[in-house]
Amino acid sequence: MFNMLYEWFWWDRIWLPVNLTWADLEDREGRVYAKASHLYVTVPYAFVFLLIRYLFERWIATPLAFSAGIRQRVHLRAQDNPILEHYYTTQSRNPAQADIDGLSKKSSLSVRQVERWFRRRRGQDRPGVLKKFREASWRFVFYLLAFFGGIAALYDKEWFYDTREVWTGFPKQSMLESQYWYYILEMSFYCSLVFSIAFDVKRKDFKEQIIHHLATLVLLSFSWCVNYIRVGTLVMLVHDASDVLLESAKLFNYAKWERTCKTLFVLFAIVFMVTRLIIFPFWLIHCTWVYPVHHYPAFFGYYFFNVMLVVLLCLHIFWAYLILCMIRKFMFGTVSLLCNIYLSSIHISKSILISIKYLLGKDIDIETS
Numbered sequence: 001m002f003n004m005l006y007e008w009f010w011w012d013r014i015w016l017p018v019n020l021t022w023a024d025l026e027d028r029e030g031r032v033y034a035k036a037s038h039l040y041v042t043v044p045y046a047f048v049f050l051l052i053r054y055l056f057e058r059w060i061a062t063p064l065a066f067s068a069g070i071r072q073r074v075h076l077r078a079q080d081n082p083i084l085e086h087y088y089t090t091q092s093r094n095p096a097q098a099d100i101d102g103l104s105k106k107s108s109l110s111v112r113q114v115e116r117w118f119r120r121r122r123g124q125d126r127p128g129v130l131k132k133f134r135e136a137s138w139r140f141v142f143y144l145l146a147f148f149g150g151i152a153a154l155y156d157k158e159w160f161y162d163t164r165e166v167w168t169g170f171p172k173q174s175m176l177e178s179q180y181w182y183y184i185l186e187m188s189f190y191c192s193l194v195f196s197i198a199f200d201v202k203r204k205d206f207k208e209q210i211i212h213h214l215a216t217l218v219l220l221s222f223s224w225c226v227n228y229i230r231v232g233t234l235v236m237l238v239h240d241a242s243d244v245l246l247e248s249a250k251l252f253n254y255a256k257w258e259r260t261c262k263t264l265f266v267l268f269a270i271v272f273m274v275t276r277l278i279i280f281p282f283w284l285i286h287c288t289w290v291y292p293v294h295h296y297p298a299f300f301g302y303y304f305f306n307v308m309l310v311v312l313l314c315l316h317i318f319w320a321y322l323i324l325c326m327i328r329k330f331m332f333g334t335v336s337l338l339c340n341i342y343l344s345s346i347h348i349s350k351s352i353l354i355s356i357k358y359l360l361g362k363d364i365d366i367e368t369s
Helices: 002-009 036-067 082-090 097-107 111-125 129-154 163-167 177-195 206-225 229-254 258-289 300-331 335-360
Strands: none
Touching: 036 129, 036 177, 036 206, 082 097, 082 111, 097 111, 129 177, 129 229, 163 229, 163 258, 177 206, 177 229, 206 229, 206 300, 229 258, 258 300
16 A cells, blocks of 8 residues: 555656656766655754754854843743643633633632733743844854855856756756755755744744745755756745845844844845745746746646745735835834835836846836836
8 A cells, every 4th residue: 555655656747747757867877866865864964953053052142142232031930820820731821801710719819810820921931032032043144154055056057047047958957066955954954943843932923934844845855856956946045035134133123223123124125025026926936837838748746836836925925914014113104214215116126127027028117107
């Protein structure tokens, strides 16, 4: 039964274009291809990342936080109470008034004492600024190194400048050593993020982050196995570009450098909108949706890959909405800065629309009032 499922899952007709088999992706004639077995190494590398992260947060991020005036906040601990603790862990962290009255009778405490206990208990679980600073520092360092590493791996490749070259000679494209390490390190990092979910700070978009990490791992794994490596490196680079600015903005926010934080966040928002909502759909999804069918008929793997990219795009749209809400919140009333942002966005939009016109071959009106 297992062998039958295994053979069905790896059936050539599912993942490869017509008239191609897995035998065509065997190393020969000086060409080296990615193998599914290579992905096993990402698991031990993920634990190596966790170890490096622990050492980094302890010996580098923590002293840096102290130098920025960030200290570990000490919360008042709630007194041990098995009845209230059981309700807190199994029912709700914010009990309704009727439940508070019932817990007051069961625990022989006054209503006010029960409310105070839940406030203190929630405070114990609330992550401190120091913890947030250490996590943001680690992500900032990785995204910064990954972004410049991606630039170094791609700047001299023809598909970096012309996405049509992504499919030249596909799938018989030899894997480069730079592509191997770029993929393995990125996937190992995202695996480490999945492994550390249990003790990382849980944010409002926790579920969306989980979907994003899993979708990213599935996309990278699939693109690795079927030799979609060229477009995969472009997708990773586009994602890392804005993450660097986001994590740096968080660091300055935790350090109470509000002006620097707001400036970086606005820059992050601009880069995010350009890379995730313009370059990603109009360049990369266009590249994976339109160009492949010029070389071979559509197949299941073609649709699967593009659907996963659209899932990421939907997450980008969700986060773009949150970003715009945050900008509106802290920039409302700051007319001069908003005007500068507006004027900058006009120039950026013009350049983007001209590029889209060239890419899609469509007539687009770029006149602005």
